[in-house]
Structure formats: C-alpha cells, structure tokens
Amino acid sequence: MLRSLSLALLSTVLIPTLGLAEPLKNYSPVTQERLSNPEPENWLMAKGNYAGWSYTPLEQISASNVKNLRPVWSYSTGVTSGHEAPPIVNNGVMYVATPYNQVIAMNAKTGDSVWRYKRDFPEGFSAFHYTNRGVALWGDKVFVAGLDCRLVALDAKTGKVVWDVEVCDWTQGAYITSAPVAVNGKIMIGPSGGEFGVRGFLKAFDAETGKEAWTFWAVPTPGQPGSETWPKDGRWKDAWKIGGGTMWMPGNYDTKNDVLYWGVGNGSPWLGDQRPGDNLYVASVVALNPSDGKIKSHFQYHWNDSWDWAAMNAPTLIELDRDGKKVPAMISAQRNGYLYRLGRSNEGQISFLDARPFVKNTVFTSVDPKTGRPTYDLAGVPGTGRAGTYCPSVWGGKDWPYESFNPKTGMLYVPFNDNHCMKYEGKIQERIPGQWSAGVDITDIKLLIDKDVKYIGGIQAIDANTNKEIWRDTYAKSWMWGSILSTATDLIFTGGTSDRMFRAYDGKTGKEVWSFKTNSGIISPPISYAVDGKQYIAIVSGWGVDSALVQGIMADEHGWEKDIPQGGTVWVFAVEDDQATGKRAETGSGIK
Amino acid sequence: MSDETTQAPCPCECAATGWPRRDILTAAIALLMAPTATVLAAGEPGAGAPPARAPNPKALRPQPGDxxxxxxxxxxxxxxxxxxxxxxxxxxxxxxxxxxxxxxxxxxxxxxxxxxxxxxxxxxxxxxxxxxxxxxxxxxxxxxxxxxxxxxxxxxxxxxxxxxxxxxxxxxxxxxxxxxxxxxxxxxxxxxxxxxxxxxxxxxxxxxxxxxx
Structure with missing residues (x-):
C-alpha cells in the first residue's frame, strides 16, 4: 500500500533539477527546416529522417574502430514491459519515452537526468500493449501520445505539461503506442485497436494549442470514395464502423512535394468474410495532404485482409537508378511477407512497380504484375466457421520494427521472421468495449512451427535497385524483434534477439563485427548522435509485449529459453579513443 | 472519453459503506491522496476530514443488496x-x-x-x-x-x-x-x-x- 501511495503521489509530478541543465540552457527550437534537413549530430524523429531511413550520416564509428565501441553511460528507466521507443536527441539533450507513458529527459553526453514526466492512468484502466514508440519534437515542445488516448505537449526544457488533448477513447479498446510525427506545425497521431473493433484514423493537432486540425478516416464514411469496398446492406452493413485499419505507426513525409505516406493496419474483425469487399484503406499505404488530411492516392497490398497482416509500416522513401536517372520510389518489406517497390509522383500518386516474397507466403498464388493485386489460395484464408492455415503468421514477415536504408550504398536492411505459420477458425464475437473482439479467441490461435526449423529470425540485406538479396544472417533460436540502424561507414546496428545482444555488422558482407550483451532483450530502434564532436550509438534495452508473448509460446512448445529479463535501460556507446591512458569519457556527476 | 472515467470520483467513496478493516485502511490512504473527497464515517480513521459531498451513486463500489x-x-x-x-x-x-x-x-x-x-x-x-x-x-x-x-x-x-x-x-x-x-x-x-x-x-x-x- 505504501508503494501505491507513493506512486499515486508521484503521478504526473515532474522531477526537475535545480535550474536548467546544461544542454537545455540553449535549447534549439525544432523548425520545419531542421526536420526536413536534420543535422547529422541529431536524431530528431523516430526513424531519423522523414524518408524513414533509420540511417546516420556520422562517420566516426567505422569498421576499423568499431571493435573499440564501449558503453559510456547507461540509465535504468525503472519501468518494465516492452521498451520500443528510440532515444530522440536534439543538440545534447535526449528524450526517452517508456511504457506507462513516461518521458525521461537526459543530458545526452553524461547520462544525467534532467526531468521526468510520469503519468497515472485512471482506475480500471486497460490497454492491450503498455508500450510507447517515442516522442516527437516541434518548437520548444516534446510530444508524447498515451495509452489512455491522450496527446500531451511538454515543455522541452522543464517537462511541464503545456496541453493535453483527447485523441480516442480507451474505454472502447483504443490505445496509442505510436510516436507522433511533426510536420509544418501540426502533430499527427493515430491509435491502435484493430483487435478491439476500433475504426482507424489519423488526426492532426496544432502544435502550439493542441487544437484539432483534421481527421483522416482509414475506413471511409458511407458515400465517401472507398466506401464502395465495404458492405452497403445486409448482415454486415455496419462493418465499416468497427472495420479496423488503425494507423498505429509513424508515417513518412516527402518534403519536396509536401506529401505524407502513412501505413494502414489490419481489418477488424480479422475475418474478411465478416466485411465482404476489398475494404479500403485496410492493409494499404495512403498518400495524404498534410495541411488538410485529404487523401491523394493509395495502394492496397492485399484486399479483404483475413490474416492480421497490418500494413502499418509506411514504405521507405528512396530513389531508384533508372537509365542513369534518379527516380522517386518507395520500398517496403510488408507484414504479408512480400517486398514491394512502389512509384510516387510529385503529385503524390502511388504506382505499383513490383513485389516478391522475402519470406514464405502460402496464401498469394499470384500478384498481378500491373496492379500488384494478389490472388489467394482459399485454404489459406480463415473464415467464420472455417479454419485457414497460412504463412507467415500474424507477426508477419516483418512486424513493426524499422527497416533501414543506406543511401550511399542503396542497400535496404530488413529485420525478418520466416518459417512460422498460423491456423485459426473464426467466429462471430460479441463486441464488449475494451475486450479483444478479433473474431477468434486468443486461445484458439495456433502458431505452427516445424520441430526441426532451421531459423526464424534474421536480417536480409537487399539491393534496392536490383531488388536482389545480397546477404542474410539467420537466428536458429530466436525471433527477430529489432529495428536496424545503418551508418555512412557501411555498418549496421541491431538487437532484437532473445540473447539480449546488441550487434554491429559489416553492411556489405553481413559479417558480425561487434557485440555487447545488454540487461534485457532489445526491441527499440538503435540511433546515433554526436555531442561536442563525438559520435555515440544509443539503444534502449527492455524486452516485453509481443516478443515476450511469443517467447513464452516458443518456451512451452519448443523448449526455448523462457524467461528473458525485463526492465528498461538506456545504453550509450562510443569508441573509447582514450583507452590508452585509462581515462573515461566525461560522464562523472561531480559528486567528488 | 466516456463518462465512465470523468464521473468517477476518488476511490474513498467506498469508505462509508461498512467495509472490513482492510478496506478501511485502503480508504484512509485514499483520503490522504485526495483530501477534498468524501468524509469518512465517524469513528473511522480519518474522521475530521473536510465536509462530505454526496457520493456519486453510479461510481460507488457494489453495495450489499445491490x-x-x-x-x-x-x-x-x-x-x-x-x-x-x-x-x-x-x-x-x-x-x-x-x-x-x-x-x-x-x-x-x-x-x-x-x-x-x-x-x-x-x-x-x-x-x-x-x-x-x-x-x-x-x-x-x-x-x-x-x-x-x-x-x-x-x-x-x-x-x-x-x-x-x-x-x-x-x-x-x-x-x-x-x-x-x-x-x-x-x-x-x-x-x-x-x-x-x-x-x-x-x-x-x-x-x-x-x-x-
């Protein structure tokens, strides 16, 4: 009880230090110009830039010195559950979001905490996943979205709440895990809840006032374009109201042409036969106008989704070499197990270029080379009262973790999971607000993995120009839950395995060149930044959520290690060039 | 947000309902957390707190006879x-x-x-x-x-x-x-x-x- 009391008293209370900490005395306001052209030393948004590259132009840490990479500081968040937020860094100050919607501001050089924002949810609160995928920056504010469906603006210097607005209704099963995205003074965010009958949307709010600017509904209202792909009458005429299509990951932004590209999640309930039709914009990428949220175009990866193959990951914005010219394009390893290349025009029109499987997909019998529309093997389509067996399982060929694109080499690095399938039979489930109503009970979903499976998780390195795989690394005893960071020096960094390792690879060959065992499994994206001219690599280690759930299944059914330690820790690494003298970097707190 | 949360006052409303000892302790702590809320029954821990306001019957915990x-x-x-x-x-x-x-x-x-x-x-x-x-x-x-x-x-x-x-x-x-x-x-x-x-x-x-x- 004493613990409850102290927690209650601490909730939403800030823990400021006396006076402003060093990096905050001259806090650099975040402008559109800075977000469009982020300085190499900063990591201003979840994927590092609007194109979604998860790439650092910094060049100090390279193949020749990576063996000397050492932790220079770490920081325990004191929070359990899955830590999925990358550190966000702006000129020497680091912001880390944690499960339970806390934000910790730290001195990025020393690891000293500057302020901490805590939140207490209402009594009886529920959310399917208690994770958070990071903050957004704009002006002198930090934005964090909440499991309790609130978008909160904090003063970047003090952590004080500037505004706090409602985005969705948690009592109906909606919850927010996504990092918000800041574009032109608006903060964009969408909730999760595709297993709870939530109709997906993206909302934009004014960064200064919190006033709502627009809403884009991922399932169109009857009469709107796209609504013709939903049942108009009969038993399923109201399917659109609970149709899913939640937009639960940050989108990408074409700064030159002012076009947003956002991913749309799975259909709800999972059974496509409970919402006959193609079901736009479920399992699609949509191009939106950031000023008013109006749709410009879309591409649907697969119609009438019945597999929970959510397309929440926006495609990575790249350019392809075509006849000696650079052509704007997009590339995306999707949850359905196919790797897509798409065209994008200056006007935001999306076109299909090609698609190929990057893991085993047992459902698609063909993909139309002109339109990208797949045909299905009905044995792989679960229905109401009809079992379907399909690969990949709900966790997909690639789940939410970020792929990485290295613009210097044209390589795309994909964290993937293969050789896992699923069987389930659907039913009609009463929708009880706040309870899972995906059309199948969690106890009736069977994950199917061969006993002698050679691997599940891994990394694929793909040449974006040729679409060919160059190398892969595979994990015999682990799924892959980690995002990837690529560097200008042709290294990649990633975690994601159940052995708690943080690894660096040679980007060209796939050879592992460095590793470090952290406190827990890593499911947050690695990032890089620099302070006072010194490059750092940062990661938050904190296993949980789906990685822990699947690990439990693997332990029970395949004898894998059961208990992966939980609890979040921020780790920051640098090349210790002063090793010879035995001097540590300046991370002391001045207590001596 | 539905009124489920906005109407829910502090947990100490249950304090006046003759709960067993364990819950009285919970209520006492709850009172510490929210000192402006409902007064406790005379003789219970926390008596002498600020004046009562009518408990919201919709948010009261289950009452005997409900x-x-x-x-x-x-x-x-x-x-x-x-x-x-x-x-x-x-x-x-x-x-x-x-x-x-x-x-x-x-x-x-x-x-x-x-x-x-x-x-x-x-x-x-x-x-x-x-x-x-x-x-x-x-x-x-x-x-x-x-x-x-x-x-x-x-x-x-x-x-x-x-x-x-x-x-x-x-x-x-x-x-x-x-x-x-x-x-x-x-x-x-x-x-x-x-x-x-x-x-x-x-x-x-x-x-x-x-x-x-």
Missing part, C-alpha cells in the same frame, strides 16, 4: 437472474444496480463484475462462503492489463482473459493459473434473493491492473 445488470449484448441493462446462469455458460458481465433507485453503477470501470455458476462441491473453503447456489462473482477486470474477462475455460471453473491469455481459478479465490497476470482476481460475495443475484459484501482484494510504474 442486484446486477448485464453490461453488454441484447440483455444490456436488464437484471441478471440466478436462473439465467448455468454451469458451463460463458461469464456474465454485469454492473451492480441499486435496487431502490435502479441506478446502474457503471460510473467506474472497476465495477465490472463477472458471474459464473460452478459445481458447489468444487469450491475451496476460501470461496464457498461467498458463493450462492454455486454462483461466484469476481472483478471482471484482468489484473494484467485491465481487459474485461469474457471466456470460460473447459473446466467450467476457470476463466481466460482473451487479451493475453491469463487464467484465473474462480473455484479457488480467483488464483492465477497462467500468466502474464501475477495477482488474483478480487472476489465479490453474492447471495440469491427473489431470484436475483445480489451483492453480499465488498470486493475481497485490489481491483484492476497497475495504473502506473
């Missing part, structure tokens, strides 16, 4: 009759109802209760005294992440939260059989009167999932 109303489905808001609940039926999710005013206590999510009927001979000594004709009642809010629990397991005595698969034994005091939940479900004593299932006491433990860390 009946139940279905919280969803085609029978939403209709009374839960003992005869409606049979062994092997899925859990009935319900809110307590003040029989005098017919106020449904839906003002707080932790008032969601699940009811099942079990074989009376299977009930453990901790559970049997608060069951009625084999009917047992528990908080419906999973102690893991707070989802309402809706699935009966094949043994007709345990329930499964279909969000993450936690299982609780309702014949044995709500004990956790399978995680990820780590804390048992709080029970709610019930009786049967005039065919209605009624409340016969207070929740026997903490409600819901952790709200912060």
């Amino acid at each position: 009946r139940f109303a279905y919280l969803s489905g085609e029978n939403k808001d209709k009374p839960v009759m003992a005869a409606d609940i049979k062994i092997g039926d899925p859990p009935r999710l319900a809110y307590p109802v003040d029989p005098a005013t017919e106020t449904i206590r839906s003002g707080s999510r932790v008032n969601q209760v699940l009811l099942i009927r079990t074989d009376p001979s299977a009930l453990t000594p901790a559970t049997a005294p608060r069951a009625a004709e084999g009917i047992v009642a528990y908080s419906a809010i999973c102690t893991h992440n707070g989802c309402p629990i809706t699935l009966l397991d094949g043994d007709n005595r345990s329930v499964v939260c279909t969000c993450h698969g936690s299982r609780f034994d309702l014949a044995d005091n709500g004990a956790v059989l399978t995680g990820p939940a780590t804390r048992r479900l709080a029970g709610l004593p019930v009786a049967v009167a005039d065919g209605f299932v009624t409340v016969a006491g207070a929740f026997t433990g903490a409600l819901g999932a952790a709200t912060s860390q």
Whole structure:
C-alpha cells in the first residue's frame, strides 16, 4: 500500500533539477527546416529522417574502430514491459519515452537526468500493449501520445505539461503506442485497436494549442470514395464502423512535394468474410495532404485482409537508378511477407512497380504484375466457421520494427521472421468495449512451427535497385524483434534477439563485427548522435509485449529459453579513443 | 472519453459503506491522496476530514443488496437472474444496480463484475462462503492489463482473459493459473434473493491492473 501511495503521489509530478541543465540552457527550437534537413549530430524523429531511413550520416564509428565501441553511460528507466521507443536527441539533450507513458529527459553526453514526466492512468484502466514508440519534437515542445488516448505537449526544457488533448477513447479498446510525427506545425497521431473493433484514423493537432486540425478516416464514411469496398446492406452493413485499419505507426513525409505516406493496419474483425469487399484503406499505404488530411492516392497490398497482416509500416522513401536517372520510389518489406517497390509522383500518386516474397507466403498464388493485386489460395484464408492455415503468421514477415536504408550504398536492411505459420477458425464475437473482439479467441490461435526449423529470425540485406538479396544472417533460436540502424561507414546496428545482444555488422558482407550483451532483450530502434564532436550509438534495452508473448509460446512448445529479463535501460556507446591512458569519457556527476 | 472515467470520483467513496478493516485502511490512504473527497464515517480513521459531498451513486463500489445488470449484448441493462446462469455458460458481465433507485453503477470501470455458476462441491473453503447456489462473482477486470474477462475455460471453473491469455481459478479465490497476470482476481460475495443475484459484501482484494510504474 505504501508503494501505491507513493506512486499515486508521484503521478504526473515532474522531477526537475535545480535550474536548467546544461544542454537545455540553449535549447534549439525544432523548425520545419531542421526536420526536413536534420543535422547529422541529431536524431530528431523516430526513424531519423522523414524518408524513414533509420540511417546516420556520422562517420566516426567505422569498421576499423568499431571493435573499440564501449558503453559510456547507461540509465535504468525503472519501468518494465516492452521498451520500443528510440532515444530522440536534439543538440545534447535526449528524450526517452517508456511504457506507462513516461518521458525521461537526459543530458545526452553524461547520462544525467534532467526531468521526468510520469503519468497515472485512471482506475480500471486497460490497454492491450503498455508500450510507447517515442516522442516527437516541434518548437520548444516534446510530444508524447498515451495509452489512455491522450496527446500531451511538454515543455522541452522543464517537462511541464503545456496541453493535453483527447485523441480516442480507451474505454472502447483504443490505445496509442505510436510516436507522433511533426510536420509544418501540426502533430499527427493515430491509435491502435484493430483487435478491439476500433475504426482507424489519423488526426492532426496544432502544435502550439493542441487544437484539432483534421481527421483522416482509414475506413471511409458511407458515400465517401472507398466506401464502395465495404458492405452497403445486409448482415454486415455496419462493418465499416468497427472495420479496423488503425494507423498505429509513424508515417513518412516527402518534403519536396509536401506529401505524407502513412501505413494502414489490419481489418477488424480479422475475418474478411465478416466485411465482404476489398475494404479500403485496410492493409494499404495512403498518400495524404498534410495541411488538410485529404487523401491523394493509395495502394492496397492485399484486399479483404483475413490474416492480421497490418500494413502499418509506411514504405521507405528512396530513389531508384533508372537509365542513369534518379527516380522517386518507395520500398517496403510488408507484414504479408512480400517486398514491394512502389512509384510516387510529385503529385503524390502511388504506382505499383513490383513485389516478391522475402519470406514464405502460402496464401498469394499470384500478384498481378500491373496492379500488384494478389490472388489467394482459399485454404489459406480463415473464415467464420472455417479454419485457414497460412504463412507467415500474424507477426508477419516483418512486424513493426524499422527497416533501414543506406543511401550511399542503396542497400535496404530488413529485420525478418520466416518459417512460422498460423491456423485459426473464426467466429462471430460479441463486441464488449475494451475486450479483444478479433473474431477468434486468443486461445484458439495456433502458431505452427516445424520441430526441426532451421531459423526464424534474421536480417536480409537487399539491393534496392536490383531488388536482389545480397546477404542474410539467420537466428536458429530466436525471433527477430529489432529495428536496424545503418551508418555512412557501411555498418549496421541491431538487437532484437532473445540473447539480449546488441550487434554491429559489416553492411556489405553481413559479417558480425561487434557485440555487447545488454540487461534485457532489445526491441527499440538503435540511433546515433554526436555531442561536442563525438559520435555515440544509443539503444534502449527492455524486452516485453509481443516478443515476450511469443517467447513464452516458443518456451512451452519448443523448449526455448523462457524467461528473458525485463526492465528498461538506456545504453550509450562510443569508441573509447582514450583507452590508452585509462581515462573515461566525461560522464562523472561531480559528486567528488 | 466516456463518462465512465470523468464521473468517477476518488476511490474513498467506498469508505462509508461498512467495509472490513482492510478496506478501511485502503480508504484512509485514499483520503490522504485526495483530501477534498468524501468524509469518512465517524469513528473511522480519518474522521475530521473536510465536509462530505454526496457520493456519486453510479461510481460507488457494489453495495450489499445491490442486484446486477448485464453490461453488454441484447440483455444490456436488464437484471441478471440466478436462473439465467448455468454451469458451463460463458461469464456474465454485469454492473451492480441499486435496487431502490435502479441506478446502474457503471460510473467506474472497476465495477465490472463477472458471474459464473460452478459445481458447489468444487469450491475451496476460501470461496464457498461467498458463493450462492454455486454462483461466484469476481472483478471482471484482468489484473494484467485491465481487459474485461469474457471466456470460460473447459473446466467450467476457470476463466481466460482473451487479451493475453491469463487464467484465473474462480473455484479457488480467483488464483492465477497462467500468466502474464501475477495477482488474483478480487472476489465479490453474492447471495440469491427473489431470484436475483445480489451483492453480499465488498470486493475481497485490489481491483484492476497497475495504473502506473
């Protein structure tokens, strides 16, 4: 009880230090110009830039010195559950979001905490996943979205709440895990809840006032374009109201042409036969106008989704070499197990270029080379009262973790999971607000993995120009839950395995060149930044959520290690060039 | 946001309802956390606190004598009759109802209760005294992440939260059989009167999932 009391008293209370900490005395306001052209030393948004590259132009840490990479500081968040937020860094100050919607501001050089924002949810609160995928920056504010469906603006210097607005209704099963995205003074965010009958949307709010600017509904209202792909009458005429299509990951932004590209999640309930039709914009990428949220175009990866193959990951914005010219394009390893290349025009029109499987997909019998529309093997389509067996399982060929694109080499690095399938039979489930109503009970979903499976998780390195795989690394005893960071020096960094390792690879060959065992499994994206001219690599280690759930299944059914330690820790690494003298970097707190 | 949360006042409203010692202590701590809320009954810890304001009857915890109303489905808001609940039926999710005013206590999510009927001979000594004709009642809010629990397991005595698969034994005091939940479900004593299932006491433990860390 004493613990409850102290927690209650601490909730939403800030823990400021006396006076402003060093990096905050001259806090650099975040402008559109800075977000469009982020300085190499900063990591201003979840994927590092609007194109979604998860790439650092910094060049100090390279193949020749990576063996000397050492932790220079770490920081325990004191929070359990899955830590999925990358550190966000702006000129020497680091912001880390944690499960339970806390934000910790730290001195990025020393690891000293500057302020901490805590939140207490209402009594009886529920959310399917208690994770958070990071903050957004704009002006002198930090934005964090909440499991309790609130978008909160904090003063970047003090952590004080500037505004706090409602985005969705948690009592109906909606919850927010996504990092918000800041574009032109608006903060964009969408909730999760595709297993709870939530109709997906993206909302934009004014960064200064919190006033709502627009809403884009991922399932169109009857009469709107796209609504013709939903049942108009009969038993399923109201399917659109609970149709899913939640937009639960940050989108990408074409700064030159002012076009947003956002991913749309799975259909709800999972059974496509409970919402006959193609079901736009479920399992699609949509191009939106950031000023008013109006749709410009879309591409649907697969119609009438019945597999929970959510397309929440926006495609990575790249350019392809075509006849000696650079052509704007997009590339995306999707949850359905196919790797897509798409065209994008200056006007935001999306076109299909090609698609190929990057893991085993047992459902698609063909993909139309002109339109990208797949045909299905009905044995792989679960229905109401009809079992379907399909690969990949709900966790997909690639789940939410970020792929990485290295613009210097044209390589795309994909964290993937293969050789896992699923069987389930659907039913009609009463929708009880706040309870899972995906059309199948969690106890009736069977994950199917061969006993002698050679691997599940891994990394694929793909040449974006040729679409060919160059190398892969595979994990015999682990799924892959980690995002990837690529560097200008042709290294990649990633975690994601159940052995708690943080690894660096040679980007060209796939050879592992460095590793470090952290406190827990890593499911947050690695990032890089620099302070006072010194490059750092940062990661938050904190296993949980789906990685822990699947690990439990693997332990029970395949004898894998059961208990992966939980609890979040921020780790920051640098090349210790002063090793010879035995001097540590300046991370002391001045207590001596 | 629905009025479920906006209307829910502090947890100390339950303090004036003759709860057992453990809950009085909870209430006292709650009073410390929210000093402007309802005054406690004279003689209880915390007497002398600021003046009372009328408790919100919708958000009061279940009161002895309350009946139940279905919280969803085609029978939403209709009374839960003992005869409606049979062994092997899925859990009935319900809110307590003040029989005098017919106020449904839906003002707080932790008032969601699940009811099942079990074989009376299977009930453990901790559970049997608060069951009625084999009917047992528990908080419906999973102690893991707070989802309402809706699935009966094949043994007709345990329930499964279909969000993450936690299982609780309702014949044995709500004990956790399978995680990820780590804390048992709080029970709610019930009786049967005039065919209605009624409340016969207070929740026997903490409600819901952790709200912060």
